[in-house]
Amino acid sequence: MLSLRGLRKNFGGLAVTDDVTLDVSPGEIHAIIGPNGAGKTTLINEISGVLPLDAGQILFDGRDVTRLPLHRRARLGLARSFQITSIIPDFSALENTALAVQAGDGSSFRFFRPTASEARLNTAAMAALDSVGLAHRAATPAGAMSHGEKRQLELAIALATQPRLLLLDEPLAGAGPEETERLIGILRSFRGRYTIMLVEHDMQAVFALADRISVLVYGRLIATGGPELIRQNPEVRAAYLGEDDIPLSGAPC
Numbered sequence: 253m254l255s256l257r258g259l260r261k262n263f264g265g266l267a268v269t270d271d272v273t274l275d276v277s278p279g280e281i282h283a284i285i286g287p288n289g290a291g292k293t294t295l296i297n298e299i300s301g302v303l304p305l306d307a308g309q310i311l312f313d314g315r316d317v318t319r320l321p322l323h324r325r326a327r328l329g330l331a332r333s334f335q336i337t338s339i340i341p342d343f344s345a346l347e348n349t350a351l352a353v354q355a356g357d358g359s360s361f362r363f364f365r366p367t368a369s370e371a372r373l374n375t376a377a378m379a380a381l382d383s384v385g386l387a388h389r390a391a392t393p394a395g396a397m398s399h400g401e402k403r404q405l406e407l408a409i410a411l412a413t414q415p416r417l418l419l420l421d422e423p424l425a426g427a428g429p430e431e432t433e434r435l436i437g438i439l440r441s442f443r444g445r446y447t448i449m450l451v452e453h454d455m456q457a458v459f460a461l462a463d464r465i466s467v468l469v470y471g472r473l474i475a476t477g478g479p480e481l482i483r484q485n486p487e488v489r490a491a492y493l494g495e496d497d498i499p500l501s502g503a504p505c
């Protein structure tokens with residue numbers, strides 16, 4: 253589904269992406285982990301088209317997208333989750349999601365739309381809200397939602413564009429324990445339906461969710477594999493030494 257070939261990016265003299273080569277298979281949940289400043293967000297930015305590469309190639313479904321701008325990649329189904337800041341607080345959950353459906357259609361925003369087209373947008377938006385367990389909150393203004401619900405809404409907005417690959421940058425950030433559990437359940441329900449690449453600091457969640465994990469350290473990929481393989485990899489453990497982050501045994505959540 254996604255092939256990264258020798259990606260390189262320097263900021264000043266610093267290599268923040270250092271010859272990263274990686275394949276993401278259709279339907280898998282692939283987590284990128286690594287200590288602070290390892291280059292995880294930079295990598296997501298390169299894949300989504302926010303940041304140009306210094307060298308390397310990105311293939312999406314066999315097609316070279318390396319030089320395509322963000323919106324062209326999004327049109328092909330390579331979607332990056334929107335941040336909470338892009339949610340319009342006075343708009344309902346349904347309206348926020350319908351806007352994303354419309355953007356995914358390639359049609360421009362219009363305040364006055366024919367009723368039939370509005371019904372179609374709303375049906376697609378409701379389906380996305382339903383996928384993240386928010387159908388019952390469709391009419392609620394986004395600004396009145398809890399932090400966890402906003403995170404769910406972010407996912408619905410990303411799904412509304414009918415992505416084939418979802419790039420999620422810290423989808424659990426700021427969520428409390430109960431919210432985290434709910435979000436993990438939602439992401440787990442996506443398994444097999446969507447291909448997901450996610451950056452996440454919550455190691456318990458990563459080890460519970462991911463089919464495969466890639467570990468970045470100083471911009472270099474030091475390991476890729478299933479949770480058990482990563483848990484036991486001495487280089488990975490050394491990279492996390494003192495941080496106590498890698499769960500020692502099977503993840504409980």
Ligand SMILES: Nc1ncnc2c1ncn2[C@@H]1O[C@H](COP(=O)(O)OP(=O)(O)OP(=O)(O)O)[C@@H](O)[C@H]1O
Nearest residue numbers: 263264266268286287288289290291292293294295
């Ligand atoms: N626009 C930029 N200009 C210069 N340096 C940058 C820029 N963006 C990121 N960096 C540097 O690149 C390195 C990688 O940053 P990045 O945010 O990708 O790491 P990260 O693994 O996502 O970190 P964290 O886990 O703390 O979110 C860091 O040293 C950071 O300071």
